[in-house]
Amino acid sequence: MENQIQTENYRIQKPESWAGSFEDHELINRIKESDFSNIQMNEGRDYCYFIDKKYHTTNKENSEYVCMAYTLNEPANLERASVSDIVVEENEVYNIHRISVLRDGVLIDKIPDTKIKVLDNENQSSGGILSSNKKINITIKDLRLYDVLILEDSRVKAFTDRDFLRKEFSKYVWVSPDNYWAYGSYSFTFINEREQKIAYKKTFFRDESGNVLSPEINYLQKGEKFVFEKQNYINPVDANREIFPYIDFATESSWSDLSNYIAPIYDEIFKNASLQDFAPDLVEKLNAIANQDEKIQFAIEYVQNNIYYIFNADEMNGHKPQEPAKTYETKQGDCKAKSVLLKAILDFIGVDSSIVLVNFHTDFYIKYYLPSLLTFNHAIVKINYKGDEYFIDATIRDEFGLLENRGFIYFMHYLEVKPDQELKERKPHKFPYYCINEKVEFNTTKNVGELKLNTTYKGNRANAMRRYFKNTNKREIVDSWNNFLFYSLNYSNDRNGTDLRNIFKDAAIDIVSDDKKLNEFQIKYTATVENPYYIDQQKNRFLMYFDRNVVKASARDFIHKDLSFWHNFDSEKYEISLNTDQKIDTEEKYTTQESTINNPYFDFTSRKKVTKNGATVTIDYKPLVNLEIPQNDFEKFRTDHHAVADSNFGLGIDIIEPGLMNMLKFSFKKRFK
Structure with a gap:
C-alpha cells in the first residue's frame, strides 16, 4: 500500500x-x-x-x-x-x-x-x-x-x-x-x-x-x-x-422520563443567568422601549441578527447548551446557545417562553419513532403571548415583524424542555393575514395594453421577497416577472420564442414600501404591451390572465400509499381586472364563471363583476395549514383542487369583432353553442 x-x-x-x-x-x-x-x-x-x-x-x-x-x-x-x-x-x-x-x-x-x-x-x-x-x-x-x-x-x-x-x-x-x-x-x-x-x-x-x-x-x-x-x-x-x-x-425510555432528564440541565443554565449582570448595555436598550410588542421584536431580531450562528456538529451530539453570558460576550453560538440567550432576554422582559427540541428533516417519522433525545437535531423557542403560541428559530437571519406578523415555521412534533413532558403536536394554523395580496390591472386601448401589478407580501413571503430584491440584479427580477406574465397572459401559445423584453416594453419593478413591524413588503410592476390580445388559430382575440400559482399542482399530483399530504400552502388574495375599448361577450362561460369551495382544509372563492368592456375577478384562498391530511379526506381535497384548476384561477374575456358579418357570426355561435 x-x-x-x-x-x-x-x-x-x-x-x-x-x-x-x-x-x-x-x-x-x-x-x-x-x-x-x-x-x-x-x-x-x-x-x-x-x-x-x-x-x-x-x-x-x-x-x-x-x-x-x-x-x-x-x-x-x-x-x-x-x-x-x-x-x-x-x-x-x-x-x-x-x-x-x-x-x-x-x-x-x-x-x-x-x-x-x-x-x-x-x-x-x-x-x-x-x-x-x-x-x-x-x-x-x-x-x-x-x-x-x-x-x-x-x-x-x-x-x-x-x-x-x-x-x-x-x-x-x-x-x-x-x-x-x-x-x-x-x-x-x-x-x-x-x-x-x-x-x-x-x-x-x-x-x-x-x-x-x-x-x-x-x-x-x-x-x-x-x-x-x-x-x-x-x-x-x-x-x-x-x-x-x-x-x-x-x-428504553418514555418522553416524560427524557424530559425530566434534560430539563435540569437547562434549568441549571438559566438559574445562573442574569441579563442585568452580563448584558447591562442590552438591558438599557430594552428598558428604553416602552411597548412590550416592540420589546419582543427587538429581542428576537437582536439574537437572530447580532449573534453569529455556528453549527458545531460535534457539540450538537450532546444537549448541554452554552451559557448565555458566553454567547452574549462572544456574539456566536449554535442553535441551543442562541435559543437559550433569547429565552434569557424574554425572561427579563416578563414573556413566558421555553426551549423546544425539534427535527425538521424527520418530522413525519417522529410520531413513529421510539422516544429518544437523539431524535432531535435542533432547538428553537416557543413563546406564549396573549393567548397564542409562537415558535421562533433564533438561527434565522433577516426576519422581521411584530410577533404575530413574523414568518411561520412549518413542523408538527416537538419536545418541550420542561419536567414531565410528552411529545407534542402543534395545532393547525390559519393565517391572520394574506401572505400574498395582489391587484392586477390590464387596460387596453387602441391595441396597446397598460399592465400594472401591485403586490403586498406578508410573513414568510415578505421575508423571502425582501431577501430576493436585496440579493438579485434588478434586470433579472424584471425578466422573472416578464416570464411569469408571458404564461399568465397566454402569450406562450401565440408568440412563443419571442424575446420577452420585446413583448413587455418599458417594464419596471419598484419597492413601494417595506414595513418591518407589520412585516409587509409591497412592490409595483408596470409594462406596456403592444398587440396585447391573445389570438387563437381562428383569429379570435382574447384578453386572458390566469395565475398558475393559484393552482396547487403538488396537491393534484400527489400519490403515495404511506405518506400523508403535508399541507403548507399560503393564504392568497387576487383582484384581476381586464378592460378594453372593444365590445366583449358578457355571457361567455369563463368570463362569468364563479366558484365557492368549502373544504375542511381550505376555503376558496372566485367572484366576478362583468361590464360591457371588461371584467374583474376576486380570488380568495384561505387554507388550514401545518397538518397532515388524512388519506380518507385526501381524494375530496384533491378533487376540490381540480375544481380550482378548472378555469377558476383567473379571468378571460372574448372580443366581439366589429362589423356586420362578425356580429352575425357571433350571434350564430351563441345560438348553437
Missing part, C-alpha cells in the same frame, strides 16, 4: 471478536452463481453475493461492521468502487479489514494497491458550520470490469465527555436496502452490550399482499442480539409510493 502511515482516523487491522471473521476459502465458497444471480445479471444489474452488517453498541462506543462481495459489471459501479470517500466524526476510527477482488476464481489482496488520504471535511466553515469530521479518500488501483469486489471494514466511535448523551442513550435506525440491489444473502445484526435495555420497533413492514403491518416492539437485554436475514433478496418496496421498512433501536 502506498500510504503506510496509519493515522488516528483509520487503521488496517483484523475485525473485533464481536464482528467475527472469514477465512479466504469461506469467502470464495460464498461467491457462487445461482439461478437467482444469473437472472439479475442477465437483466444488466450488478449483484451482491452477500452482505453482513453488524451494529455493536456499549456505553463507551458505537461500532458498525460490514463485509460484502459484489460484482463490478457496470462501469458506473466500477468508477464508484475505484475512488470512494468515508467521512468519520471526531474520535471515530475507520478500520479496514479486507479489500480483495475475486478475478477468474483467484482471490487477490488489493490493500497493496490501495492509496489512502485523510482530508479535512471542512468546506462550510465560512457559513458558520464547524466540524472536526475527516474525509478518508480511498483509491484502489487496477479494478476491472467483471471483478467481484470484497470489502470488509468497520467504524468505531468512542465517546468523550462531550458525548454524555450518547453514553447514556442509544439511537440507531436500520433502513431496508435500496431496491436496485439483489442480494444472494442479506444479514443485519444489532448487538446490545449496554447496561440498559434497548427497545426496537419494526415499522412499515408489509405482508405478502403489500399491506403495512402494525408496528412491532420488542426488547434486547445486555448481551442479546437482533438478527434480520434474507436469502435471494430484493427489497420489494415501491420506492415511489411506499416508505422503506425500517427498524428503530433506542434505549
